[in-house]
Amino acid sequence: RKEVEQDPGPFNVPEGATVAFNCTYSNSASQSFFWYRQDCRKEPKLLMSVYSSGNEDGRFTAQLNRASQYISLLIRDSKLSDSATYLCVVVRPGFKTIFGAGTRLFVKA
Amino acid sequence: DGGITQSPKYLFRKEGQNVTLSCEQNLNHDAMYWYRQDPGQGLRLIYYSQIVNDFQKGDIAEGYSVSREKKESFPLTVTSAQKNPTAFYLCASSIWGKENYGYTFGSGTRLTVV
Numbered sequence: 001r002k003e004v005e006q007d008p009g010p011f012n013v014p015e016g017a018t019v020a021f022n023c024t025y026s027n028s029a030s031q032s033f034f035w036y037r038q039d040c041r042k043e044p045k046l047l048m049s050v051y052s053s054g055n056e057d058g059r060f061t062a063q064l065n066r067a068s069q070y071i072s073l074l075i076r077d078s079k080l081s082d083s084a085t086y087l088c089v090v091v092r093p094g095f096k097t098i099f100g101a102g103t104r105l106f107v108k109a
Numbered sequence: 110d111g112g113i114t115q116s117p118k119y120l121f122r123k124e125g126q127n128v129t130l131s132c133e134q135n136l137n138h139d140a141m142y143w144y145r146q147d148p149g150q151g152l153r154l155i156y157y158s159q160i161v162n163d164f165q166k167g168d169i170a171e172g173y174s175v176s177r178e179k180k181e182s183f184p185l186t187v188t189s190a191q192k193n194p195t196a197f198y199l200c201a202s203s204i205w206g207k208e209n210y211g212y213t214f215g216s217g218t219r220l221t222v223v
Binding site for chain 2: 002004008034036041042043044045046049087089095097098099100101102
């Protein structure tokens, strides 16, 4: 079992839709969590950190559930420009950073 | 503007040849990393360095070598011992001990064996 697991998708949604991704992690001592966005053939870019109380950045909402060991990303009012791969990233003790394989999102007109 | 610069963007390697990928940052970050990305897989750590003149093997270091002679620079050599080097290589940096601030990535080098 991988330490960080994501549904690879693809998720195909129309513009304006709400879409949610989950990511599970196996190490209960993991301490920091992130979502990165990666466009096709480009480098990953930090989208947002994920805090225990949940956090929001415009149309994006991130949640952490430590009891069930998963994090989620909710995108509201999807735009064509949201089409990308979303990487779940977990940092465990010792500052070891683990990347998920990513979830692909396609937003259609 | 601060950032990480990787070069070249595309690189072609012949069988049995060593090649070196460049990574330079002007963010004053202590830590630098090299990752490899293959289709459908997460990023896998090759090497990382916390300080100048020190570096550690990651999960897939075999067939690779690095140096860290300057804080700004962390070149990666893909040696002929790496049997399947075709991949997308990403260099990243962070403030060591502040990984909760996330990584900054370079734009990557796409290496192909010909």
